[in-house]
Each structure stands twice: as structure tokens, then as C-alpha cells.
Amino acid sequence: MGLPVDVSTVDEETFRGQAKAWLAENLVGEYATLKGRGGPGDEEVGFEIRERWERVLGEAGWIGLGWPVEHGGRNATVGQQIIWAEEYARAQAPGRVNHMGENLLGPTLIAHGTEAQRERFLPGILRGDERWCQGYSEPDAGSDLANVKTRAFLDGDQWVINGQKVWTSLAHVSHWCFVVARTDPGSSRHKGLSFFLVPMDQAGVEIRPIIQITGGGEFNEVFFSDATTEADLIVGEPGKGWGVAMDLLAFERGISTLAQQVGFERELDHLVSLAQANGRATDPVVRQRLVDAHIGLQLMRWNGLRSMGAGVPGPEASISKLFWGQWHSDLGELAMDLTGPEAMIAEGFPYELTLDQKLFLFTRSETIYGGSNEIQRNVLGERVLGLPKEPNPS
Structure with a gap:
């Protein structure tokens, strides 16, 4: 591709030319058949092809473009990130399959995660082969997120999670979910919430697709029934996950x-x-x-x-x-x-x-x-x- 590891010193005109040239060279074959597809209401179209496209982006270094170099990114400036986003949209490149991982969880782990968490999860996002979903909304906690009722407690070397999430985008094709749950039984509203990283492939997680009026099934209900995650897969301190959750939404x-x-x-x-x-x-x-x-x-x-x-x-x-x-x-x-x-x-x-x-x-x-x-x-x-x-x- 010809780009240096750290692209922050590349002038914007040159960077735009490199982005356009890469897209023109690589958005061909099966990827070109999905130009303009995979957006809102159209998320299920060509999903397997878009999975492969995500890995192509990862191999070329276009995922995590603005992340610091020490975390696997390219330290791109805000202007360069805007340029890439604009050229990607203008080329009508396929809808991305891991917005939650790259644009929400990745920056959140860089800001709040432990070094072990960053080493474990950032590479999979950057490669384009590990997808995430967001476990925030519940039947009684949508716009009013502070009303979360999903609960978690520490049992030895793992957290045990019980509750229900809803409107969980792409949960049915995700490997992991970042989940907001209440860890202080006597707490209410913003206090006593914690932020967890939870594997989706386990017996305690049930996913039920919600068929939308568009005909697709991007949204899902997710039920946690004694689902577990490792004790060290909590981001931030127990009971102080509200700040982490809000910072993630700011990145969105x-x-x-x-x-x-x-x-x-x-x-x-x-x-x-x-x-x-x-x-x-x-x-x-x-x-x-x-x-x-x-x-x-x-x-x-x-x-x-x-x-x-x-x-x-x-x-x-x-x-x-x-x-x-x-x-x-x-x-x-x-x-x-x-x-x-x-x-x-x-x-x-x-x-x-x-x-x-x-x-x-x-x-x-x-x-x-x-x-x-x-x-x-x-x-x-x-x-x-x-x-x-x-x-x-x-």
C-alpha cells in the first residue's frame, strides 16, 4: 500500500489519493457486487462476502486507523480519518460488519481497559476476524439506560450474569458482547453498574432474532442465564461502569x-x-x-x-x-x-x-x-x- 506505519505526517491531499487508489484497486470482483449494499435495513445482504472484505481491510491497515501506533493503529489525524470515511462512502464500499468493535469498544479499551485486555482483544478487531455487539438496551432500559436490571456477581474466578438485552444489533453473528450489568444489588440508576466483556458462544447465552419491518433480522433479543465471563474481563472498577459506558457512546x-x-x-x-x-x-x-x-x-x-x-x-x-x-x-x-x-x-x-x-x-x-x-x-x-x-x- 505504501503508507508508513504512522500516517499522521502524511499531508491530507496525498492521504486522500492513497485511500482512493487503494479502494479502486481492491473494490473489485465479489466485493464490487456489493457496492452500496449492507447499509441500514440491508444488513444481511452478502454478509459472508463482507466478512472477507473486513479481513482485506485489516490486512491493509484500514481498521483502527486513528488508534495509537502502540495499540496497532496508524495514529491518523482526525482530518485523515474523515478523509478515509468520506472516500469509503463515495466508493460505495460494502457496509462494515464490525462497527461496534472498531469504533466503540476499541477506543474504550484503549482509554479504560487493562494492558492485558488490550493485548487480548485489539488484534482480533484489527485483523477483522472478531466481531462485537452491544449489550446495553433492555425491555425497561432503552433510552433510559440507567434503569438496567441485568445483574452480575463474582463467583470465584468468573462473573455470572443473568438478565435480558434487546435490540442487540448483529448479536447473531458476533463473537463477543460488551455488557452493562448491575453488580451492586442495593444500587439504583447510574450507581452500581459494571462493564463486562462476555463471550457469546456459551450455553448461558440465547439469541433470538427480531424480524424487522424491512424483512431483515439485524436486531436480536439476548438472554443471559448464568452466563459467565472471566473475572478479569471487567472494564474499569466494579460498580463504576456508567462512566465507561458513557464514554463509549461518545465515541459512537x-x-x-x-x-x-x-x-x-x-x-x-x-x-x-x-x-x-x-x-x-x-x-x-x-x-x-x-x-x-x-x-x-x-x-x-x-x-x-x-x-x-x-x-x-x-x-x-x-x-x-x-x-x-x-x-x-x-x-x-x-x-x-x-x-x-x-x-x-x-x-x-x-x-x-x-x-x-x-x-x-x-x-x-x-x-x-x-x-x-x-x-x-x-x-x-x-x-x-x-x-x-x-x-x-x-
């Missing part, structure tokens, strides 16, 4: 959101072309909606760049989540309106959907998952603007 709203926006740009360009092709672009209301979508996309990008310049986002990151969730939901509705009555007809029997139909159906969830719009507004009101907390009806 970092660089990867800018790559997401390049995908949004591609979707909007497609809708503009659709409107021009079917004559709806002449409708002044449609034109205004397309212009509004374009303006929103630019605002989203500028806010993302501002957030990156400020370092790891704090509660202000809720601005981004609130904005893009609503923007993308509106874009899904626009896709259906531009398609017209044909939007009600599946592409094939019995339930083969077009990408536009999957876009619309999946975006119904985006104002809910990752913290609902209502929760984001509470975070901004209380923790950013300093407003009084919402009254407790009890």
Missing part, C-alpha cells in the same frame, strides 16, 4: 457520523435524480423539500466538523443525533412521496423491497434508537442549557 458519535453523512448525500443525490426522471422536480413543493434536505445536510456536516474540532463530544453530541435522526426520517418520507403510488408495491414476491422502500421503513426507527428525540432534548435542556429537570410525575 465521532468520526463515523461524518461517513454516515456521505451516505446521506448519496441518497439525496439519488432522490434528486429520481425527481428529475419522473417529472416531479417541476413541482415547487417538491423542489423546496429537496432544497431543505440539501441545506440540512450541509448544516449536519458543519456541526460534525465543529464537534470533531472540539475533541470527544460531550452532551452537545445530542445536537447531532437529534438533527440527523429527524433529517433522515424526513428523507425516507420524501423518497416515498417521489416514488408515488408505486411505493406501495413490493419489488418481488413475497416481500422483496427496493432500497428506497427499505430506506423509508428503516428510518422510522432513527428518531428512537440511540436515544429518542425526547431524551436528546432533555439532555440538551438539562446538561447543556442548564434548564430545570423535567418534573417527575411520581
